[in-house]
């Protein structure tokens with residue numbers, strides 16, 4: 001698809017900090033906003049109605065920090081507890097502890113969380129590192145959640161329903177593999193939380209590279225167009241990716257079988273994928 005995804009930017013284009021002063025997320029390029037919403041609608045993996053706020057970040061990593069800031073409160077006597085069910089993405093503890101914040105603190109495995117205190121649960125589904133499909137485990141009144149859906153795309157897992165959580169994270173690095181472009185996005189229901197995230201990104205990086213956003217918008221747009229093109233059925237980006245991932249997992253499983261029990265791989269349940277219209281296997285990206 002190389003040439004179809006080409007982006008040309010001339011020297012005096014995209015110089016301002018601002019992308020759209022009418023939008024709450026004033027550094028979000030309208031083309032990217034549009035491409036993100038269109039792709040989610042085509043794939044059916046997340047609710048992106050017009051009342052949802054899209055916040056772009058320098059990767060979903062920056063948005064994770066922005067959400068910790070937005071979901072915590074300086075009025076609480078103690079930093080809010082941040083938990084995730086083990087095994088979890090290994091960067092969460094470091095990202096949470098790094099600044100020794102007075103707003104939030106890492107509190108470990110959500111399965112063992114028994115404090116009667118405010119908390120934020122990070123839910124990754126499909127999970128890194130084990131590919132499992134997950135929901136919250138703590139489920140206490142007033143608990144907050146960050147849903148990291150980096151891998152909820154059809155090449156990795158069946159799309160069984162439209163995710164509809166208060167705060168969801170997605171990233172270009174896992175949707176298509178363009179990790180170095182450093183584009184992630186959050187889909188947020190609450191305007192106050194969205195505004196706090198925008199403030200965090202303003203203070204930490206005064207927005208997000210417009211060149212990177214344009215590239216992401218172009219590529220996500222081409223992928224969405226192909227998914228909608230019935231003549232290309234079965235040959236869109238996600239079908240291609242799914243085949244590739246499934247071949248790789250097949251080879252790995254063969255090796256596992258030949259290893260006489262030295263190593264084995266987990267079995268993932270099949271699910272009905274609403275995007276492909278058939279039962280598909282999980283082929284985790286991790």
Ligand SMILES: Cc1ncc(COP(=O)(O)O)c(C=O)c1O
Nearest residue numbers: 059060061089128150171173184
């Ligand atoms: C679950 C999960 N969330 C977030 C990230 C980081 O994403 P980004 O490249 O958008 O910062 C990763 C990267 O490995 C990941 O596995």
